[in-house]
Amino acid sequence: MKLNVKNIRYLGSDDWRVLTATEQGSRNHEVVPTPLIAQLASIRSGSGVNKCISNLAKINLIAKVKNAKYDGYRLTYGGLDYLALHSHTKASTIFSVGNQIGVGKESDIFVCAAETGRQLVLKIHRLGRISFRTVKANRDYLRNRSSASWMYMSRLAALKEFEFMKALRNEGFPVPEPIAQNRHTVVMALIDAFPMRQISNVGDPASLYAELLSLIVRLAQYGLIHGDFNEFNILVEEREDKETGDVALIPTIIDFPQMVSIDHANAEYYFDRDVACIKRFFSRRFGFTSDEPGPFFKDSIKTLTKRLDVEVEASGFSRKMAKELAAYMKEHGVDGDAGEVERDDEDEDEEDDEHDEEEPQEADEVSTQPDDEAPSQKQPISGQPAATPATLASSLTILDIRDTDPLPSLAEVKPDYSKPTISTKAAKAKAGWAI
Numbered sequence: 053m054k055l056n057v058k059n060i061r062y063l064g065s066d067d068w069r070v071l072t073a074t075e076q077g078s079r080n081h082e083v084v085p086t087p088l089i090a091q092l093a094s095i096r097s098g099s100g101v102n103k104c105i106s107n108l109a110k111i112n113l114i115a116k117v118k119n120a121k122y123d124g125y126r127l128t129y130g131g132l133d134y135l136a137l138h139s140h141t142k143a144s145t146i147f148s149v150g151n152q153i154g155v156g157k158e159s160d161i162f163v164c165a166a167e168t169g170r171q172l173v174l175k176i177h178r179l180g181r182i183s184f185r186t187v188k189a190n191r192d193y194l195r196n197r198s199s200a201s202w203m204y205m206s207r208l209a210a211l212k213e214f215e216f217m218k219a220l221r222n223e224g225f226p227v228p229e230p231i232a233q234n235r236h237t238v239v240m241a242l243i244d245a246f247p248m249r250q251i252s253n254v255g256d257p258a259s260l261y262a263e264l265l266s267l268i269v270r271l272a273q274y275g276l277i278h279g280d281f282n283e284f285n286i287l288v289e290e291r292e293d294k295e296t297g298d299v300a301l302i303p304t305i306i307d308f309p310q311m312v313s314i315d316h317a318n319a320e321y322y323f324d325r326d327v328a329c330i331k332r333f334f335s336r337r338f339g340f341t342s343d344e345p346g347p348f349f350k351d352s353i354k355t356l357t358k359r360l361d362v363e364v365e366a367s368g369f370s371r372k373m374a375k376e377l378a379a380y381m382k383e384h385g386v387d388g389d390a391g392e393v394e395r396d397d398e399d400e401d402e403e404d405d406e407h408d409e410e411e412p413q414e415a416d417e418v419s420t421q422p423d424d425e426a427p428s429q430k431q432p433i434s435g436q437p438a439a440t441p442a443t444l445a446s447s448l449t450i451l452d453i454r455d456t457d458p459l460p461s462l463a464e465v466k467p468d469y470s471k472p473t474i475s476t477k478a479a480k481a482k483a484g485w486a487i
Protein backbone atom coordinates (compact mmCIF):
# COMPACT_ATOMS: atom_id res chain seq x y z
CA MET A 53 0.00 0.00 0.00
CA LYS A 54 1.01 3.59 -0.43
CA LEU A 55 2.92 5.46 2.17
CA ASN A 56 1.95 9.09 1.99
CA VAL A 57 4.36 10.95 4.22
CA LYS A 58 3.51 14.47 3.12
CA ASN A 59 1.31 15.22 6.14
CA ILE A 60 3.70 14.01 8.79
CA ARG A 61 5.42 17.33 9.43
CA TYR A 62 2.18 19.19 9.82
CA LEU A 63 0.92 17.16 12.75
CA GLY A 64 1.06 19.06 16.02
CA SER A 65 1.87 17.58 19.40
CA ASP A 66 -1.84 17.20 20.27
CA ASP A 67 -2.41 15.29 17.03
CA TRP A 68 0.40 12.91 17.98
CA ARG A 69 -1.09 12.47 21.45
CA VAL A 70 -4.47 11.59 20.00
CA LEU A 71 -2.93 9.21 17.48
CA THR A 72 -0.89 7.52 20.21
CA ALA A 73 -4.00 7.33 22.40
CA THR A 74 -5.89 5.57 19.60
CA GLU A 75 -3.04 3.09 19.30
CA GLN A 76 -3.03 2.48 23.05
CA GLY A 77 -6.80 2.07 23.13
CA SER A 78 -6.78 -0.42 20.28
CA ARG A 79 -4.76 -2.88 22.34
CA ASN A 80 -7.95 -3.93 24.04
CA HIS A 81 -10.69 -2.30 21.99
CA GLU A 82 -11.61 -3.28 18.46
CA VAL A 83 -13.18 0.16 18.14
CA VAL A 84 -11.71 2.71 20.51
CA PRO A 85 -14.51 4.83 22.07
CA THR A 86 -14.01 8.56 21.59
CA PRO A 87 -14.13 9.32 25.35
CA LEU A 88 -11.35 6.78 25.89
CA ILE A 89 -9.22 8.46 23.23
CA ALA A 90 -9.74 11.79 25.00
CA GLN A 91 -8.87 10.28 28.35
CA LEU A 92 -5.71 8.53 27.13
CA ALA A 93 -4.56 11.62 25.25
CA SER A 94 -5.09 13.72 28.41
CA ILE A 95 -5.92 16.83 26.47
CA ARG A 96 -8.10 19.02 28.60
CA SER A 97 -10.22 20.72 26.01
CA GLY A 98 -12.89 18.43 24.55
CA SER A 99 -13.13 20.51 21.41
CA GLY A 100 -9.34 20.23 21.03
CA VAL A 101 -9.57 16.45 21.03
CA ASN A 102 -12.41 16.46 18.52
CA LYS A 103 -10.46 18.73 16.23
CA CYS A 104 -7.46 16.41 16.32
CA ILE A 105 -9.68 13.39 15.73
CA SER A 106 -11.24 14.97 12.68
CA ASN A 107 -7.79 16.04 11.39
CA LEU A 108 -6.45 12.52 11.76
CA ALA A 109 -9.52 10.95 10.21
CA LYS A 110 -9.35 13.33 7.26
CA ILE A 111 -5.87 12.12 6.38
CA ASN A 112 -6.81 8.49 7.03
CA LEU A 113 -4.61 7.87 10.05
CA ILE A 114 -7.63 6.77 12.03
CA ALA A 115 -10.97 5.63 10.69
CA LYS A 116 -14.43 6.11 12.10
CA VAL A 117 -16.11 2.77 12.35
CA LYS A 118 -19.59 2.73 10.91
CA ASN A 119 -22.37 0.67 12.42
CA ALA A 120 -20.57 0.36 15.73
CA LYS A 121 -22.69 0.34 18.84
CA TYR A 122 -20.85 3.38 20.02
CA ASP A 123 -18.93 6.21 18.44
CA GLY A 124 -15.35 5.15 17.95
CA TYR A 125 -12.24 4.95 15.82
CA ARG A 126 -9.55 2.54 14.92
CA LEU A 127 -5.99 3.02 13.87
CA THR A 128 -5.29 2.42 10.17
CA TYR A 129 -2.12 1.08 8.58
CA GLY A 130 -1.33 4.70 7.70
CA GLY A 131 -1.69 5.72 11.35
CA LEU A 132 0.64 2.97 12.49
CA ASP A 133 3.14 3.91 9.76
CA TYR A 134 3.11 7.52 10.97
CA LEU A 135 3.66 6.52 14.59
CA ALA A 136 6.61 4.33 13.63
CA LEU A 137 8.11 7.00 11.37
CA HIS A 138 7.66 9.61 14.08
CA SER A 139 9.61 7.41 16.51
CA HIS A 140 12.35 6.82 13.98
CA THR A 141 12.58 10.56 13.32
CA LYS A 142 12.72 11.35 17.05
CA ALA A 143 15.47 8.78 17.49
CA SER A 144 17.34 10.44 14.58
CA THR A 145 17.27 7.21 12.62
CA ILE A 146 15.28 8.45 9.65
CA PHE A 147 15.33 11.97 8.31
CA SER A 148 13.59 11.53 4.97
CA VAL A 149 11.63 8.96 3.03
CA GLY A 150 11.92 8.26 -0.68
CA ASN A 151 10.64 5.83 -3.24
CA GLN A 152 9.19 2.42 -2.77
CA ILE A 153 11.58 -0.23 -4.06
CA GLY A 154 9.74 -3.36 -3.15
CA VAL A 155 6.24 -4.66 -2.62
CA GLY A 156 5.97 -8.05 -1.04
CA LYS A 157 2.99 -10.00 0.09
CA GLU A 158 3.70 -9.08 3.63
CA SER A 159 5.78 -5.96 3.44
CA ASP A 160 6.53 -2.71 1.68
CA ILE A 161 10.10 -1.54 1.19
CA PHE A 162 11.12 2.12 0.91
CA VAL A 163 14.41 3.89 0.47
CA CYS A 164 14.97 6.42 3.21
CA ALA A 165 17.87 8.46 4.48
CA ALA A 166 19.48 9.48 7.72
CA GLU A 167 20.29 13.13 8.32
CA THR A 168 23.85 12.45 7.22
CA GLY A 169 22.49 11.48 3.81
CA ARG A 170 23.24 7.80 4.31
CA GLN A 171 20.69 5.82 2.37
CA LEU A 172 18.75 3.20 4.25
CA VAL A 173 15.89 0.82 3.74
CA LEU A 174 12.63 0.99 5.65
CA LYS A 175 10.80 -2.32 5.66
CA ILE A 176 7.19 -2.03 6.77
CA HIS A 177 5.69 -5.37 7.70
CA ARG A 178 2.05 -5.79 6.79
CA LEU A 179 1.04 -9.16 8.00
CA GLY A 180 -2.68 -8.56 7.79
CA ARG A 181 -2.45 -7.87 4.08
CA ILE A 182 -3.44 -10.99 2.27
CA SER A 183 -4.83 -11.63 -1.15
CA PHE A 184 -8.43 -10.96 -1.96
CA ARG A 185 -9.07 -14.63 -2.54
CA THR A 186 -7.70 -15.51 0.83
CA VAL A 187 -9.56 -12.62 2.38
CA LYS A 188 -12.79 -13.92 0.92
CA ALA A 189 -12.13 -17.36 2.30
CA ASN A 190 -11.39 -15.86 5.66
CA ARG A 191 -14.01 -13.15 5.58
CA ASP A 192 -16.06 -14.36 8.51
CA TYR A 193 -12.98 -15.00 10.49
CA LEU A 194 -11.63 -11.55 9.68
CA ARG A 195 -14.86 -9.84 10.67
CA ASN A 196 -14.51 -11.17 14.17
CA ARG A 197 -10.81 -10.72 14.39
CA SER A 198 -9.39 -8.25 16.81
CA SER A 199 -8.06 -5.26 14.89
CA ALA A 200 -5.04 -5.34 17.16
CA SER A 201 -3.94 -8.63 15.66
CA TRP A 202 -2.51 -7.33 12.38
CA MET A 203 -0.67 -4.66 14.32
CA TYR A 204 0.67 -7.13 16.82
CA MET A 205 1.63 -9.76 14.26
CA SER A 206 3.33 -7.22 12.00
CA ARG A 207 5.26 -5.98 15.01
CA LEU A 208 6.31 -9.53 15.84
CA ALA A 209 7.51 -10.07 12.27
CA ALA A 210 9.56 -6.86 12.44
CA LEU A 211 10.99 -7.76 15.82
CA LYS A 212 11.90 -11.26 14.68
CA GLU A 213 13.57 -9.95 11.55
CA PHE A 214 15.54 -7.35 13.48
CA GLU A 215 16.72 -9.70 16.22
CA PHE A 216 17.88 -12.33 13.73
CA MET A 217 19.62 -9.76 11.56
CA LYS A 218 21.51 -8.46 14.58
CA ALA A 219 22.56 -11.94 15.65
CA LEU A 220 23.61 -12.97 12.13
CA ARG A 221 25.47 -9.76 11.50
CA ASN A 222 27.41 -10.22 14.75
CA GLU A 223 28.56 -13.60 13.51
CA GLY A 224 29.74 -12.19 10.20
CA PHE A 225 26.91 -13.46 8.00
CA PRO A 226 26.31 -11.36 4.88
CA VAL A 227 23.10 -9.57 5.92
CA PRO A 228 22.32 -5.83 5.77
CA GLU A 229 23.35 -3.88 8.84
CA PRO A 230 20.26 -3.65 11.06
CA ILE A 231 19.80 -0.07 12.26
CA ALA A 232 16.53 0.14 14.19
CA GLN A 233 13.16 -1.43 14.77
CA ASN A 234 9.96 0.28 15.82
CA ARG A 235 6.47 -1.22 15.87
CA HIS A 236 6.00 -2.99 12.51
CA THR A 237 9.06 -1.49 10.84
CA VAL A 238 12.73 -2.33 10.47
CA VAL A 239 15.40 0.11 9.29
CA MET A 240 18.50 -1.39 7.73
CA ALA A 241 21.38 -0.51 5.45
CA LEU A 242 20.58 -0.22 1.77
CA ILE A 243 22.41 -2.81 -0.30
CA ASP A 244 23.25 -1.45 -3.70
CA ALA A 245 22.46 -4.68 -5.51
CA PHE A 246 19.71 -6.57 -7.26
CA PRO A 247 17.86 -9.68 -6.21
CA MET A 248 19.39 -12.69 -7.96
CA ARG A 249 16.01 -13.14 -9.65
CA GLN A 250 16.82 -10.14 -11.86
CA ILE A 251 20.18 -11.45 -12.96
CA SER A 252 20.22 -13.47 -16.12
CA ASN A 253 23.88 -14.22 -16.53
CA VAL A 254 26.90 -14.67 -14.30
CA GLY A 255 30.45 -15.35 -15.35
CA ASP A 256 31.11 -18.08 -12.84
CA PRO A 257 27.92 -19.65 -11.53
CA ALA A 258 29.84 -22.48 -9.80
CA SER A 259 31.48 -20.28 -7.19
CA LEU A 260 28.31 -18.30 -6.41
CA TYR A 261 26.41 -21.59 -6.18
CA ALA A 262 28.99 -23.06 -3.81
CA GLU A 263 28.95 -19.93 -1.68
CA LEU A 264 25.17 -19.94 -1.37
CA LEU A 265 25.00 -23.60 -0.43
CA SER A 266 27.76 -23.16 2.10
CA LEU A 267 25.74 -20.30 3.58
CA ILE A 268 22.78 -22.64 4.07
CA VAL A 269 25.10 -25.11 5.81
CA ARG A 270 26.72 -22.41 7.92
CA LEU A 271 23.32 -21.12 9.00
CA ALA A 272 22.43 -24.64 10.15
CA GLN A 273 25.68 -24.80 12.10
CA TYR A 274 24.44 -21.72 13.92
CA GLY A 275 21.10 -23.38 14.65
CA LEU A 276 19.10 -21.74 11.87
CA ILE A 277 17.32 -22.38 8.60
CA HIS A 278 16.39 -19.35 6.54
CA GLY A 279 13.19 -20.95 5.27
CA ASP A 280 12.83 -18.68 2.23
CA PHE A 281 16.32 -18.90 0.74
CA ASN A 282 15.58 -18.15 -2.88
CA GLU A 283 16.39 -15.81 -5.76
CA PHE A 284 14.12 -13.10 -4.37
CA ASN A 285 15.89 -12.93 -1.04
CA ILE A 286 19.50 -13.03 -2.19
CA LEU A 287 20.87 -9.71 -3.37
CA VAL A 288 23.94 -10.04 -5.56
CA GLU A 289 26.43 -7.24 -5.82
CA GLU A 290 29.17 -7.06 -8.41
CA ARG A 291 32.44 -5.92 -6.86
CA GLU A 292 35.54 -5.33 -8.88
CA ASP A 293 38.97 -5.89 -7.44
CA LYS A 294 40.80 -2.68 -8.42
CA GLU A 295 44.18 -4.37 -8.62
CA THR A 296 43.41 -7.54 -10.51
CA GLY A 297 40.30 -6.32 -12.32
CA ASP A 298 38.49 -9.53 -11.25
CA VAL A 299 34.80 -9.20 -10.59
CA ALA A 300 33.47 -10.93 -7.51
CA LEU A 301 29.80 -11.61 -6.91
CA ILE A 302 28.89 -10.79 -3.34
CA PRO A 303 25.61 -12.19 -2.04
CA THR A 304 23.63 -10.56 0.78
CA ILE A 305 20.79 -12.45 2.39
CA ILE A 306 17.58 -10.63 3.35
CA ASP A 307 14.04 -11.36 4.57
CA PHE A 308 13.99 -13.26 7.85
CA PRO A 309 10.45 -13.43 9.26
CA GLN A 310 10.13 -17.11 8.37
CA MET A 311 13.47 -18.23 9.81
CA VAL A 312 13.21 -21.48 11.79
CA SER A 313 15.35 -23.27 14.33
CA ILE A 314 17.07 -26.55 13.52
CA ASP A 315 14.91 -27.97 16.32
CA HIS A 316 11.73 -27.24 14.36
CA ALA A 317 9.65 -30.35 13.69
CA ASN A 318 9.98 -29.76 9.92
CA ALA A 319 13.55 -28.45 10.00
CA GLU A 320 14.84 -30.95 7.49
CA TYR A 321 12.02 -30.18 5.10
CA TYR A 322 12.83 -26.43 5.21
CA PHE A 323 16.55 -27.07 4.87
CA ASP A 324 15.99 -29.28 1.82
CA ARG A 325 13.60 -26.76 0.34
CA ASP A 326 16.19 -23.98 0.67
CA VAL A 327 18.80 -26.17 -1.03
CA ALA A 328 16.35 -27.21 -3.77
CA CYS A 329 15.43 -23.57 -4.48
CA ILE A 330 19.05 -22.71 -5.23
CA LYS A 331 19.61 -25.83 -7.31
CA ARG A 332 16.49 -25.25 -9.37
CA PHE A 333 17.26 -21.58 -9.95
CA PHE A 334 20.87 -22.20 -11.01
CA SER A 335 19.80 -24.94 -13.36
CA ARG A 336 16.96 -22.95 -14.95
CA ARG A 337 18.56 -19.54 -15.10
CA PHE A 338 22.27 -20.26 -15.59
CA GLY A 339 22.09 -23.81 -16.95
CA PHE A 340 24.32 -24.89 -14.10
CA THR A 341 23.97 -28.18 -12.24
CA SER A 342 26.42 -29.74 -9.85
CA ASP A 343 27.22 -33.47 -9.71
CA GLU A 344 27.70 -33.28 -5.98
CA PRO A 345 24.72 -34.44 -3.97
CA GLY A 346 23.54 -32.51 -0.91
CA PRO A 347 24.25 -30.69 1.27
CA PHE A 348 22.21 -32.71 3.75
CA PHE A 349 20.60 -31.46 6.91
CA LYS A 350 21.88 -34.25 9.15
CA ASP A 351 25.50 -33.74 8.07
CA SER A 352 25.24 -29.99 8.43
CA ILE A 353 24.19 -30.10 12.08
CA LYS A 354 26.79 -32.65 13.15
CA THR A 355 29.11 -29.92 14.31
CA LEU A 356 27.32 -26.91 15.72
CA THR A 357 29.26 -23.70 16.13
CA LYS A 358 26.69 -21.72 18.08
CA ARG A 359 22.96 -21.72 18.76
CA LEU A 360 21.70 -18.38 17.48
CA ASP A 361 18.15 -19.74 17.61
CA VAL A 362 18.53 -20.17 21.37
CA GLU A 363 20.34 -16.84 21.77
CA VAL A 364 17.65 -14.86 19.98
CA GLU A 365 14.95 -16.59 21.98
CA ALA A 366 16.65 -15.46 25.15
CA SER A 367 17.17 -11.88 23.97
CA GLY A 368 14.20 -10.11 22.43
CA PHE A 369 12.10 -12.54 20.50
CA SER A 370 10.72 -15.14 22.86
CA ARG A 371 9.60 -18.67 22.11
CA LYS A 372 6.01 -17.63 22.84
CA MET A 373 6.24 -14.84 20.28
CA ALA A 374 7.79 -17.21 17.76
CA LYS A 375 4.91 -19.63 18.19
CA GLU A 376 2.25 -16.92 17.88
CA LEU A 377 3.84 -15.58 14.72
CA ALA A 378 4.32 -19.02 13.19
CA ALA A 379 0.68 -19.93 13.88
CA TYR A 380 -0.57 -16.69 12.33
CA MET A 381 1.66 -17.07 9.28
CA LYS A 382 0.53 -20.66 8.79
CA GLU A 383 -3.12 -19.71 9.15
CA HIS A 384 -2.71 -16.95 6.58
CA GLY A 385 -0.79 -19.08 4.12
CA VAL A 386 2.38 -17.01 4.49
CA ASP A 387 4.99 -19.11 2.79
CA GLY A 388 7.67 -16.72 1.65
CA ASP A 389 8.23 -15.21 -1.75
CA ALA A 390 7.98 -18.46 -3.64
CA GLY A 391 4.78 -19.50 -1.86
CA GLU A 392 1.35 -19.97 -3.32
CA VAL A 393 -0.57 -17.01 -1.94
CA GLU A 394 -1.73 -14.49 -4.53
CA ARG A 395 0.09 -11.16 -4.71
CA ASP A 396 -2.82 -9.00 -5.65
CA ASP A 397 -3.10 -5.77 -3.76
CA GLU A 398 -5.35 -4.19 -6.35
CA ASP A 399 -8.08 -6.72 -5.84
CA GLU A 400 -7.85 -6.32 -2.17
CA ASP A 401 -8.17 -2.55 -2.37
CA GLU A 402 -11.12 -2.68 -4.69
CA GLU A 403 -13.06 -5.47 -3.18
CA ASP A 404 -12.41 -5.48 0.49
CA ASP A 405 -14.71 -2.73 1.64
CA GLU A 406 -13.64 -3.06 5.25
CA HIS A 407 -10.12 -2.20 4.29
CA ASP A 408 -11.17 0.45 1.78
CA GLU A 409 -12.58 2.53 4.50
CA GLU A 410 -9.45 2.60 6.53
CA GLU A 411 -6.68 2.82 3.99
CA PRO A 412 -5.53 6.03 2.35
CA GLN A 413 -6.16 5.81 -1.35
CA GLU A 414 -4.13 8.75 -2.58
CA ALA A 415 -2.19 7.84 -5.63
CA ASP A 416 0.04 10.85 -6.01
CA GLU A 417 2.79 10.15 -3.55
CA VAL A 418 5.00 7.16 -3.72
CA SER A 419 4.95 5.15 -6.89
CA THR A 420 4.24 1.50 -6.37
CA GLN A 421 6.40 -0.85 -8.33
CA PRO A 422 5.23 -4.28 -9.25
CA ASP A 423 7.14 -7.03 -7.51
CA ASP A 424 10.37 -8.05 -9.09
CA GLU A 425 9.67 -9.85 -12.31
CA ALA A 426 12.08 -11.96 -14.26
CA PRO A 427 13.91 -9.75 -16.72
CA SER A 428 12.04 -9.66 -20.00
CA GLN A 429 15.23 -10.11 -21.92
CA LYS A 430 18.46 -11.72 -20.96
CA GLN A 431 21.16 -9.35 -19.86
CA PRO A 432 24.60 -9.98 -18.44
CA ILE A 433 25.03 -8.99 -14.84
CA SER A 434 27.05 -5.98 -15.85
CA GLY A 435 24.13 -4.85 -18.01
CA GLN A 436 21.68 -4.63 -15.16
CA PRO A 437 18.75 -2.22 -15.44
CA ALA A 438 19.84 1.39 -15.13
CA ALA A 439 18.04 2.22 -11.90
CA THR A 440 19.95 0.75 -9.01
CA PRO A 441 18.32 0.98 -5.59
CA ALA A 442 20.63 3.85 -4.69
CA THR A 443 19.61 6.00 -7.62
CA LEU A 444 15.95 5.42 -6.92
CA ALA A 445 16.13 7.60 -3.85
CA SER A 446 16.04 10.73 -5.93
CA SER A 447 13.15 12.41 -4.18
CA LEU A 448 13.23 12.24 -0.45
CA THR A 449 10.57 13.88 1.68
CA ILE A 450 11.96 15.36 4.87
CA LEU A 451 9.85 14.27 7.81
CA ASP A 452 10.50 16.83 10.46
CA ILE A 453 10.48 20.56 10.82
CA ARG A 454 12.10 21.36 14.10
CA ASP A 455 11.00 24.50 15.87
CA THR A 456 14.10 24.31 17.98
CA ASP A 457 16.46 24.56 15.05
CA PRO A 458 18.44 27.77 15.63
CA LEU A 459 17.73 30.51 13.12
CA PRO A 460 20.74 31.47 11.04
CA SER A 461 22.20 34.92 11.52
CA LEU A 462 21.42 37.52 8.87
CA ALA A 463 25.01 37.43 7.64
CA GLU A 464 24.61 33.74 6.93
CA VAL A 465 21.43 34.05 4.92
CA LYS A 466 22.32 37.19 3.02
CA PRO A 467 23.39 36.19 -0.46
CA ASP A 468 27.03 36.73 -1.21
CA TYR A 469 27.05 38.02 -4.77
CA SER A 470 30.81 37.97 -4.94
CA LYS A 471 30.71 34.16 -5.28
CA PRO A 472 29.26 32.37 -8.27
CA THR A 473 25.89 30.79 -7.54
CA ILE A 474 25.41 27.04 -7.85
CA SER A 475 22.34 25.03 -8.66
CA THR A 476 20.15 23.69 -5.86
CA LYS A 477 21.13 20.18 -6.86
CA ALA A 478 24.82 20.97 -6.67
CA ALA A 479 24.34 22.76 -3.35
CA LYS A 480 22.53 19.77 -1.89
CA ALA A 481 25.22 17.43 -3.14
CA LYS A 482 27.84 19.67 -1.54
CA ALA A 483 25.96 19.58 1.73
CA GLY A 484 26.00 15.80 1.61
CA TRP A 485 22.35 15.29 0.67
CA ALA A 486 21.30 12.06 -0.88
CA ILE A 487 20.17 13.17 -4.30
Ligand SMILES: Nc1ncnc2c1ncn2[C@@H]1O[C@H](COP(=O)(O)OP(=O)(O)OP(=O)(O)O)[C@@H](O)[C@H]1O
Nearest residue numbers: 154156157158159161173228241242243247284307
Ligand atom coordinates in the same frame (compact mmCIF):
# COMPACT_ATOMS: atom_id res chain seq x y z
N1 LIG B 1 18.44 -3.85 2.55
C1 LIG B 1 18.01 -3.83 1.30
N2 LIG B 1 18.75 -3.23 0.34
C2 LIG B 1 18.33 -3.20 -0.94
N3 LIG B 1 17.16 -3.70 -1.37
C3 LIG B 1 16.37 -4.31 -0.47
C4 LIG B 1 16.75 -4.41 0.91
N4 LIG B 1 15.77 -5.05 1.57
C5 LIG B 1 14.83 -5.34 0.66
N5 LIG B 1 15.17 -4.92 -0.57
C6 LIG B 1 14.38 -5.04 -1.82
O1 LIG B 1 13.01 -5.23 -1.50
C7 LIG B 1 12.56 -6.52 -1.93
C8 LIG B 1 11.65 -7.14 -0.89
O2 LIG B 1 12.32 -7.25 0.35
P1 LIG B 1 12.08 -8.48 1.35
O3 LIG B 1 12.40 -9.74 0.66
O4 LIG B 1 12.79 -8.19 2.62
O5 LIG B 1 10.53 -8.37 1.63
P2 LIG B 1 9.31 -9.29 1.19
O6 LIG B 1 9.71 -10.28 0.19
O7 LIG B 1 8.21 -8.40 0.93
O8 LIG B 1 9.05 -9.99 2.49
P3 LIG B 1 7.91 -10.99 2.81
O9 LIG B 1 8.57 -12.31 2.95
O10 LIG B 1 7.38 -10.44 4.07
O11 LIG B 1 6.91 -10.98 1.67
C9 LIG B 1 13.83 -7.31 -2.19
O12 LIG B 1 13.65 -8.30 -3.16
C10 LIG B 1 14.82 -6.25 -2.62
O13 LIG B 1 14.66 -5.96 -3.97
Ligand SMILES: [Mg+2]
Nearest residue numbers: 284285307389
Ligand atom coordinates in the same frame (compact mmCIF):
# COMPACT_ATOMS: atom_id res chain seq x y z
MG1 LIG C 1 11.49 -11.39 0.07
